[in-house]
Amino acid sequence: MTIAPVQRSTSLGSSAWTDARLILALEEVVEKELDRHLKVAKEWMPHEFVPWSRGRDFPGVLGGEAWEPGDSKVTPLGRVALVVNLLTEDNLPSYHHEIATMFGREGAWGTWVHRWTAEEGRHGIALRDYLLTTRAVDPDELERARMSHMAEGFVSDNAHSMLQSVAYVAFQELATRISHRNTGHYAGCPLADQLLAKIANDENLHMVFYRNLLKAALEIAPDQAMRAIADVVTDFRMPGHGIPGFERAAAQIALGGVYNLRIHHDDVLQPVLRHLKVMEIGGLGPEGLQAQEELGVFLDGLDAQATKFDERQAARLARVAARKQ
Numbered sequence: 001m002t003i004a005p006v007q008r009s010t011s012l013g014s015s016a017w018t019d020a021r022l023i024l025a026l027e028e029v030v031e032k033e034l035d036r037h038l039k040v041a042k043e044w045m046p047h048e049f050v051p052w053s054r055g056r057d058f059p060g061v062l063g064g065e066a067w068e069p070g071d072s073k074v075t076p077l078g079r080v081a082l083v084v085n086l087l088t089e090d091n092l093p094s095y096h097h098e099i100a101t102m103f104g105r106e107g108a109w110g111t112w113v114h115r116w117t118a119e120e121g122r123h124g125i126a127l128r129d130y131l132l133t134t135r136a137v138d139p140d141e142l143e144r145a146r147m148s149h150m151a152e153g154f155v156s157d158n159a160h161s162m163l164q165s166v167a168y169v170a171f172q173e174l175a176t177r178i179s180h181r182n183t184g185h186y187a188g189c190p191l192a193d194q195l196l197a198k199i200a201n202d203e204n205l206h207m208v209f210y211r212n213l214l215k216a217a218l219e220i221a222p223d224q225a226m227r228a229i230a231d232v233v234t235d236f237r238m239p240g241h242g243i244p245g246f247e248r249a250a251a252q253i254a255l256g257g258v259y260n261l262r263i264h265h266d267d268v269l270q271p272v273l274r275h276l277k278v279m280e281i282g283g284l285g286p287e288g289l290q291a292q293e294e295l296g297v298f299l300d301g302l303d304a305q306a307t308k309f310d311e312r313q314a315a316r317l318a319r320v321a322a323r324k325q
């Protein structure tokens with residue numbers, strides 16, 4: 001679909017872009033990015049990553065064997081991270097609701113929303129089948145956590161703003177990619193590593209889609225997009241923050257090197273910001289300039305915080321190593 005040339009706006013004055021106008025103005029970009037996505041996304045089969053022959057019945061209807069922690073060789077860190085990743089994927093109905101409400105279900109936007117939902121659905125299916133077949137986690141505990149997490153629902157922090165929503169998903173898809181990939185590295189199971197690499201690849205393509213959309217938004221409405229990026233980056237939290245026991249799990253995940261401040265700064269925020277040249281964009285109005293400056297101050301502070309975390313972590317590891325000698 002081709003639309004009329006978009007009206008350019010460089011300040012937040014009376015000509016500020018509304019969400020409805022932005023959605024219309026970006027439809028052409030969505031169509032182009034959707035085409036590109038469909039060309040590069042390769043079909044893959046979640047069931048091929050599940051060792052079905054290792055599966056055993058559980059107690060209850062089939063009178064099988066109760067789960068025991070020794071049933072699987074997945075590392076304790078891998079178990080925690082895999083459960084957080086799966087429960088995060090599980091809340092897909094809420095995520096679908098949020099983006100379908102924001103972006104709509106018609107035209108290229110709608111096609112993307114539904115395609116994205118179908119791809120994300122594969123992640124939860126594959127992870128659950130893998131975890132239950134390999135008996136890597138307590139199945140009753142997992143089911144109770146899923147019920148409790150999904151029953152809470154997920155409400156986007158950015159539902160009030162189209163640009164904030166696009167900015168958030170650009171960073172969040174990359175955060176999810178890195179989290180899956182690093183979970184695979186530390187899981188202690190080559191098959192889990194392969195499955196998580198496959199999922200991480202999907203998340204990367206999702207990130208590219210939203211990042212390219214954010215690039216177009218920065219061209220159309222630079223001041224508003226800069227404000228949205230600054231707001232999202234300075235107030236970012238992972239989509240799984242509502243998972244029961246999330247704080248404790250997140251601390252283990254941070255200490256284990258799956259996802260922490262250093263990774264968030266170096267592998268998630270900076271690659272997107274650098275690609276979009278966010279800190280170098282010129283010609284901004286006063287509002288855009290202020291947002292850019294806030295972003296710079298925040299990133300410096302985060303980098304310093306990450307360095308402190310790294311130093312404490314190195315000291316902790318040195319103490320553990322000394323104790324083992």
Ligand SMILES: [Fe+2]
Nearest residue numbers: 089120123203
């Ligand atoms: Fe996913």
Ligand SMILES: [Fe+2]
Nearest residue numbers: 173202203206
């Ligand atoms: Fe994704």
